[in-house]
Amino acid sequence: MSSMNDKLNEIMLMAGQFTFSEITKRQFSVNIKSSGLLSVLGLFRQKGFTHLSLITGIDRLNDEKFEVVYTLFCWESGETILVSTLVDRKTPVLPTIMEMWPVARFYERDVHEFFGIVFDGNPDLKPLILENWSEIPPMRKDFDPHKYSKEHFPDRKYNADFLPEGGGEDE
Amino acid sequence: MSILTLLVASLLAAPILYLLAKLNTKIAYGAYAALQVFSFIYVFFTGRSNVSYEVIGITERLNFNFGITPTNWFFASIVLLIISMSAIFMFPLKKSPVKIFLLALVSAGTLGAVFSQDFLTLMIFWEISTWASLILIIQDKEKSPREAIKYVAIASIGTYSMLFAIFYMLDKLGSIDFSTVATRIESATVEVQLVILISLGVMVLAKMGVFPLHIWLRGSHSSAPDEFSPILSGALTKIGAFLLFTITAALPSFRIFSQLPVFNGIPMVNYTFALLGGISIVVGTVMAIRMEDAKELIAFSTVSNSGYIVMALSIGGTYATAGGLMHVLNHAMASAAMFMAIAAVAYRTGTTKMHEMGGLILKMPVTFATYLVAIISVAGIPPTSGFVSKWLIYQQLVQNGLPFLAFAAFFGSIGSFMYVFKPLAGIFLGQLKPQHRNLKEVPLVMVVPMAILTLLTVFWGMLPSNAIKTINAVTASVGINAVEVTFSRIVALTGEWDSILVTTVFAIGFFISLFIFMRAKKARQVDLMDNYTAGDFLYTSELYHFSYRMYRPFDRLFEKWPSMEDWLSSLSDKIKELGALLKAIFYPANPQLYIGLAMVAIIGTFWWLR
């Protein structure tokens, strides 16, 4: 724990203030500004967090922001850190971290596909998992999966009289 | 007209064809093919019955002896059949005046060698064809010169050994022609007999590519021009079989070595040769399974089949001798047909790497049929001639009770399924590559020789009695009992079989299954790419063609085996290092060391003389 604090303090000295919270004994999360993303991630990498486990996105529709979370892992101490940053929902552009972690190519591709966040510098932002997708990215909160499902995948019609007034959920 | 005329004509043909080819290659190649076909027909039809001898005197003691005996006629017919078929086959391929000159020399040399009646004539003509073929090998491909050097090295081992044997014979026995040597050698001492037989045997091993002198075959067969490989494998190695037959059967090796230790009825010397044949069967088979290039694969199959011939002829006895001679016949046809099929494929696709092709069966059906029948024959499956020879050889192995030789024979026989199937799967079956979609069958000139060899293979498979009778005449001329045959049956010590019956029964079985097949619902034809992919979609045929390293698990078993070629190259490196060391010691860079060396030498001398 103390070593973790030392590391964080060192990084804070270099990169300026950011909020930090402890989730469990070995899991921490930090929130940073998107402008300082590359330098902070680079510092974490220097401090031993050499393993990029995952990049995910969260749609903060009410705040008009996307949150992008980078999960880093340190093999020496077994500590995990979640580095999250907010990016504007209208112009969701973040720099790529492919230079630091080549594997990020695919994570960024995945986040781009499901949220529409553009990673500047990643040459490979083609669809990865979805096939023939033509709507807005499906993990955005303003995408209505129920409506989509109704349009594309017709459901069975039950003409049973035990259903409540107004029909079943899909009627 | 006689053999002599034919020989002189074909020797003279070489420069004439060269000049003719300078004017027009097509006419020259046509004339060459016509000459070869004519000599085959002439030899085949005139030499069958009459036995005759011809002599050209050079000096008092030195003559060129030629003759037509059943043995000569048998080998000459096989060799000339292969050469004449290849001569027709090569017509559409790349032509050049030098090649036709050398080809004419090769065939003249071969003709002289198979009709020779003494060892010197045999050797001279054999060397003519060897050296001509040596230059012919380096004509087409880039890596050839290196391979040709191997060929030279191994061939010269054989040649010097034979030259030594000839002089030794002249010295000790006073003669070098077959019949005189055969009578005089019996009264010579054991040492003389051993030296003669073994040094001639070395020549056989070198020229047939039998272990330990097999390493030249891979390179020279595969890097030779495509049209020449059938001759090299089908005809030239068979002269080695001719010499082997001469020294084991015509010189009565069994009688003269019977006072040496005898294993299961086989004298030690013969047993050693047979063992070398057995080793080369195993080595050839294992190496052939590992090859990725079709021509290299067939080259190693030649090693393996030469091993069969050496083994069979060395074991001797009624059945093995007949089986060995039969194997000479059908391996000549099968390996020539296989090389021709590969040459035809290479002519259309420009490659002999098996994994670069695939699915050519519908594009080149005749080539496929040729290859299929040839491999069935090599694998020794009944309705082809390959089974006959293997069956006869097995009979002798059983009769003498030779488990270790039998191990090699069975290994080669079953292993041949593996290696012959690889080109079949890689080249003709499987997925068609997009770049080969517009291929056509090779021209008729190439189809005809392949078809003839195929039909002959099937003919002698269905009626082996026809060939066995001829072979009986050959073996009778050297005093070996005949194999008992009727029209369709062959009878041996441990059993008999009926080739017509086997073929008929197979046909009946085929028609029964065809009947069931036709009665059931007609199948829907689908494309080769419509294949089970565990539900995935796939559009690239390359990914769906499995032939590269098809026998990888098997290869892994033999990865640690010592390789003869590696051993030789490391030996040559060691010799180079030794030379460098000696050079460093005796040719130092600065004069002080010379003085030091001289001092050491002087002190050493004084100490020694004190």
Place this chain on the structure above:
Amino acid sequence: MNNEQTAWERVANMLRARSLWMLYYCTGCGAIELPPTMTARFDMERFGIGPMATPRQADILLVTGYLSTKTLRRVIYSYEQMQAPKYIVGFGSCTINGGIYYDSYATINRLDLYVPVDLYLAGCMPRPEAIVNGFKNLMDKIDQGEATGWKDYEANYEWYRKNQIDALGEVYIHDEFHE
């Protein structure tokens, strides 16, 4: 139905009912119910039902669980690789009406719009008893010549294909992983 069968067809149907080879397409959690059905407790083999490795050899396509758009493509492709007479068994409520993920953007809700389903096994998941019972029903249907899904598919191919295209865009996907 029964009367329309010729004698030959009756024999053929009898044979088909007693030898069902299945290809189980393990799309979801339902496949976990198959091992107990096949092994000592319930022993499916006594009805002549056995697993097969490839769609070419199989008679039944067992769709065990959720179908996303991606897997539906593969199911259709595998189904078309099977040889008639062929039957589809929809396994679990997710193949019937989409199950608990009925409103997902990638889960199809009703299997029989895209391929002809001869038998549905309701449940989440159906227990082995239900599976065996369902198979017995399917065997009766085949025996009586009523399991004619494959004929429907051939006859109404356009309709099925239209549904498939509506849901999937295209069935035979071309993308960077398949070229």
Place this chain on the structure above:
Amino acid sequence: MIITILSAIALLILAFAYTVTLEGIARKIEARIHRRCGPPFWQNFIDIFKSLTKHSISHGFIFDFGVLMALGGTIATVLFIPAGNLVVFPGLDNVFVIIYLLAIGLLGMAMSAVGSGNPNASIGIGRALTQMLGYELPFMIVLLGVFFHFRTSSLSELAVLQNSGGTYNVLIMPIGAVVGFVSLMGMLGKKPFDTFIAPAEIASGPLVEYSGKYLGLLMTQHAFGTFIEIGLFVNLFLGGGKTIWEFLLKFFLVYFLAVIISSIMPRFRVEQAVKFYWKWPLILSFIQVVIVVFIMGRRV
């Protein structure tokens, strides 16, 4: 002539009916070992005839031709197997002929499977040929000893000689019989030597693209193949039979033994199988042949 034809037909029907029944019984036995109930013993007939009624696909000429060649070669081979006193071609049933004629079937099947263009099939065929090199070698070497001892390689004569001599080969050459049985397991493609059809791994290997009648024909071919291989063993080592019933009984016993061994075995990798065959069976077969050739000598 007419007798030959009639006995040929009888032998074919017998081989088909008996082996397919036994395969059904084998499934039953295996189920019992697993503590299951198992299918009825006629299940394999249903499977074969059902396959023949199904629709099928073809991948072109060689795909059809290879299947016909496989079944044709195997049917031809069955006619050379003496079943007790039902011998179709007395004296002509040379064992080498049988073994090489059986290879026609294998070659046809290999061509057809690879002709389908599926890599799983090619992998399976590669494994099958590799494994064949493993199991045939010890078997053939044991055969050499048998032929040497009896001075004949005719299968029916071997059976008659054993019966008239009073002892079976399994007693004269016990080591050879064990080797022969282990090789037989490989020939039958029973576990642990079934890498080449490994259903879960390479999707049943050579059979991956066969549907409908092709599969039916190949199942028939497999039944005939089983008859040939076990028939060879019974005639070589157990003296065939004086009557057909004796032959069938011995046949059943050998098959039963093979089935119960195979049902408790896992699967070898192919190179492990080859290594295994080239270790103990090969050494034992050499020991057996050396004993026969140098100690026992020929039969008087």
